[in-house]
Amino acid sequence: MKLIPCPICGERAEIEFTYGGQAGLTRPADPAATTEAEWGAFLYARENPKGMHRERWRHIHGCGQFFNLTRDTVTDRFIP
Amino acid sequence: MSHPDKPYIPDRNKVAPMDRFSLAKLLRQGFAGQTGWGAQWRAPERPEAAYDVVIVGGGGHGLATAYYLAKEHNIRRVAVIERGWIGGGNTGRNTTIIRSNYLMPESAALYDHSVKLWETLSQQLNYNVMYSPRGVLMLAHNVHDVQSAMRHIHANRLAGVDNEWLDPAQVKAFCPPLNVGGPLRYPILGGALQRRGGTARHDAVAWGFARAASALGVDIVQNCAVTGLKRDATGAISGVETTRGDIACKKVGVVAAGHTSVVMAMAGVRMPLESYPLQALVSEPVKPAFPCVVMSNTIHAYISQSDKGEMVIGAGTDAYTSYSQTGGLHIATQTLDAICELVPQFRRLRMLRNWGGIVDLSPDRSPILSKTDVAGLYVNSGWGTGGFKATPGSGNVFAHTIAHDEPHPINAPFSLARFDTGLLIDEAAAAAVAH
Ligand SMILES: Cc1cc2nc3c(=O)[nH]c(=O)nc-3n(C[C@H](O)[C@H](O)[C@H](O)COP(=O)(O)OP(=O)(O)OC[C@H]3O[C@@H](n4cnc5c(N)ncnc54)[C@H](O)[C@@H]3O)c2cc1C
Ligand SMILES: [Zn+2]
Numbered sequence: 337m338k339l340i341p342c343p344i345c346g347e348r349a350e351i352e353f354t355y356g357g358q359a360g361l362t363r364p365a366d367p368a369a370t371t372e373a374e375w376g377a378f379l380y381a382r383e384n385p386k387g388m389h390r391e392r393w394r395h396i397h398g399c400g401q402f403f404n405l406t407r408d409t410v411t412d413r414f415i416p
Numbered sequence: 417m418s419h420p421d422k423p424y425i426p427d428r429n430k431v432a433p434m435d436r437f438s439l440a441k442l443l444r445q446g447f448a449g450q451t452g453w454g455a456q457w458r459a460p461e462r463p464e465a466a467y468d469v470v471i472v473g474g475g476g477h478g479l480a481t482a483y484y485l486a487k488e489h490n491i492r493r494v495a496v497i498e499r500g501w502i503g504g505g506n507t508g509r510n511t512t513i514i515r516s517n518y519l520m521p522e523s524a525a526l527y528d529h530s531v532k533l534w535e536t537l538s539q540q541l542n543y544n545v546m547y548s549p550r551g552v553l554m555l556a557h558n559v560h561d562v563q564s565a566m567r568h569i570h571a572n573r574l575a576g577v578d579n580e581w582l583d584p585a586q587v588k589a590f591c592p593p594l595n596v597g598g599p600l601r602y603p604i605l606g607g608a609l610q611r612r613g614g615t616a617r618h619d620a621v622a623w624g625f626a627r628a629a630s631a632l633g634v635d636i637v638q639n640c641a642v643t644g645l646k647r648d649a650t651g652a653i654s655g656v657e658t659t660r661g662d663i664a665c666k667k668v669g670v671v672a673a674g675h676t677s678v679v680m681a682m683a684g685v686r687m688p689l690e691s692y693p694l695q696a697l698v699s700e701p702v703k704p705a706f707p708c709v710v711m712s713n714t715i716h717a718y719i720s721q722s723d724k725g726e727m728v729i730g731a732g733t734d735a736y737t738s739y740s741q742t743g744g745l746h747i748a749t750q751t752l753d754a755i756c757e758l759v760p761q762f763r764r765l766r767m768l769r770n771w772g773g774i775v776d777l778s779p780d781r782s783p784i785l786s787k788t789d790v791a792g793l794y795v796n797s798g799w800g801t802g803g804f805k806a807t808p809g810s811g812n813v814f815a816h817t818i819a820h821d822e823p824h825p826i827n828a829p830f831s832l833a834r835f836d837t838g839l840l841i842d843e844a845a846a847a848a849v850a851h
Contacts, residue, residue, distance in 0.1 A: 337745070337746055338744065350744070350748060355736040357690070357737075372837060372838075373836050375836070376688075377686065378777045379779070380688035381687065381688050381811070381835075382677070382686070382687070382690055383686070384687065384690050384691055384737065385678075385679075386678050386691075386739045391736070391737075407736075409739050409740070410739055411731070411739060411740065412740050
């Protein structure tokens, strides 16, 4: 099984983790001034790259920590 | 990039009419030891310098789109550009379940349009796609499943789509191998049956559409990847760049399944899609032992028996996005554990092969068949774990969208704009499993 590096516990089996998708999405600061298209982009549009992906993980069945990792989505290897 | 050799220019008026299959021909070939069958579609080495429409992706949906463009809209200067071989993507990797019992009226209309086309597709294409409406039975294992099945059944009936409830005894009668009444972790409390549902032969669907499209003048270019989308000064599509030369065209239809985000990024369009591995596996072939298609959303499993005799089994998606084309082994193991409980005699089957495909999941788990903000760029994607069933219908309405620069009424709700307006077609909760 794939091992995922938790910054606190070290490498643990992938079934201990939940995946949180693309990292670094920021909620529009001023909702009233945000257009429908901007909301749509924030909520739904994703990079979905074939290659390096900065992504969110949580060690939910371990220490509970949230953290970000970079992964190559072709080989599934994490890039330090 | 220019054409390395002299460009390939077929005379579209002289494209040979389809060499139709018939009983007489079958007999003649039988006596000739099956040595006289020619190639079933033209396979130009490289694209021409210009087309009216270029389709990116030679899966079932791309080939069907090209076929209906030529057949129903008389647009024949069409190229289907395929990176690998036709049908080598999800079309050739899926478990071929066909059904139309979706919850939302928009979905039921789209998928049922497709089921109606399946019913006569072999005759239409003069190619046996082996559509087999043997019934799709979706099992219920707990109170929530039963309520959800009932809601689907009533919604489908109102939408004119067949779907009926079977109690446990009726389930057992319809599919005797199922362990009904056994002491299961997920007992069988009944099931929703769509009798018109079933399966078809995946490769035959790609080949049948390719053959029929080719006979109408469509060029199918394999081993040719699209590497760029070109725009003119107004921002409109002016052509595509490929590994076998550039093509000038005013309209491009992107039908690239798991690679849609990658292709659309070539025109700067960000898609509401994420690509996940989804896997399937087949057993050694055995005698006919499983009469219908059985699905279970709760335990993430679906089963049917192919005409060759293999048990075809589908598992769930991986937990994270990837383009690796392999699924996690623990995902398949979970599915097999559950299936061996449901059908105890499968414990002694040996599994022969397993593989993965990359599926493009949309936020509401409904497809996107749409115009885009880029003039001349159209996208057919988001079919995720369940688009094989929609192959003919999808190609049919997408061809209309490209030909008229306006969606067909059936695919109008499946626009990209719905992610801005919030008018989602939420099948996510309804079908949390591949199918
Ligand atoms: C394991 C598995 C089981 C499934 N089970 C079912 C099921 O039971 N029932 C069901 O209805 N659906 C099922 N599906 C989903 C179904 O397979 C897909 O929705 C459907 O086949 C998509 O067809 P398509 O033609 O859009 O995509 P594909 O067949 O994937 O075709 C897309 C093509 O685009 C090509 N391409 C990509 N990038 C480029 C480029 N840059 N240039 C040129 N070509 C490119 C690819 O090579 C590929 O051939 C399953 C999928 C999988 C993976
Ligand atoms: Zn941890």
